[in-house]
Amino acid sequence: MKTKNKFQLCWRCILAISLLLVAACERPGDEIDIPTGPVSTVEYLVEQGWVSYEDGDYSDSKSQFTSAINRDVFYKEAYLGLGWTLNRLSDFNGAIPRFDLLLTLATESDSALELLSYAGKTLSYAGMSSDSLSCLEAENFLEGAEVDYVFEHDDRITTTNLKKLLLNGYWNYQDFYSVQNTIINHFEADWFDNLVITDENLSDVEDISASISVETEVDTSVSPYDTTIISASIELPAGYNLLEVTGISDTLSVTYIVEKFVHGGSTIFIDVDAVTNTAPLLDDLAQPVEVDFIHAADYGEYLNTLMEKVQGLY
Template sequence: MKFNKQLLYSALISLLLISCSDDPVAPPAKTAAQFTADGWKKFEAGEYQDAISDFNDAVNLDVNANEARSGQGWCYMMLDNFNTAIASLNLIPINAERTDSEAALAFMHNANADYQLSLDATDFILTEDPDWQFAHNNAIDIDDIYLLRAHNFISLGEFANALTAFENLDAEFSADVTTENGRNQLLAAIEALNPGISELQSKLKH
């Protein structure tokens, strides 16, 4: 009888072990970094609302997830929700890596006709990374920033500075901006390259 009890206990333990081994193992919880990476992948695919969801999850897990806040800003900008985009980007500390964020701010401030704020953002980029290229679409780079600067300056009536900025794009361009004709030539050259948010959005959607 004692022998039978031992067999019974052994059988029960074996069944318990088999049962436990068949239980599905829960996947590990995603980290803020993983949510951020997934969000940028969706951004690059043009899935802006889904990307925002991932970026929100990242920020909820880590209030210092600055890359996720940058992602929020870029997504909301692409959805033309500038107020929310700017609010998200302004939460990123000034001492953090924020050249991509400043680029988005530069475009939105330009679109809002806040030309000096846009210039301030481009100043930051040129100081921190004069060879800047957007990490999530290499069609957007420092040339877009110089074009934006030229448009900002000419909109503020700073024609000499506008010419200097534009010469970074076309070193052979020449116009006497002390004359009305020269200023019109420069304005036409800038506008021919379609500066601003619409061109940026077009590049990102292709």
């Protein structure tokens, strides 16, 4: 017991001497340095990241957003900022995964962040010349964006500019049917109907007679044999350059849904899955139908007209 008491007394003496030495090093009137300035919280880092982004200092904004993510890996806006910063630095391969991660983290209340992620992926894929993927992301953006939307941190990101980028993307990979639909649906233009009426090159054909040809597959392993329709298509007479198919019906007034058609060609594919009664197709193998469609007598002339319209929207 005495040994323990002696040990405690010795330890207290050492501590007291240490405190006296520290006190002796400080003179009356000395100021103690206390850190000042804002604490680098995640919110502060993101705020500074956007300030640098708007100033065009993308190197600093990258550093700020990266630091924010290192501080909190679930802070969604930091991924948005880093994604846009990498996009501006032309690091498209680095930007897209950040937008994808943000979309993974997003909840129902994060619709604004989702839209900006789609916009970021649109520009990133466009920068990589992946026009089909760029158009897909632009469609996702336009589906939820207001017509007058402007990104608060970058006024180049607007609904109008994304529409133009969508048009450009479809044109680049020669999806002219989607170019038509983009102008009609996103630019709210009735030019196509007017063009059909006023341009002698275009014609609106109603009730031309044709037939649906089917390709079938027979399963002989069951009894009776099971016949499945693989595809169903209509081949119009030569000379028709399809621009739009407006209706298909048979003599019993059954309507058929178009799955796709060859733009500028003469082949129409029927959506087989939407056919409720396939028996007539299987019985006749060449079901007669009436087809309504719009076509161009000179497809090259039509594309020139379409290009002029697209250029007029820029």
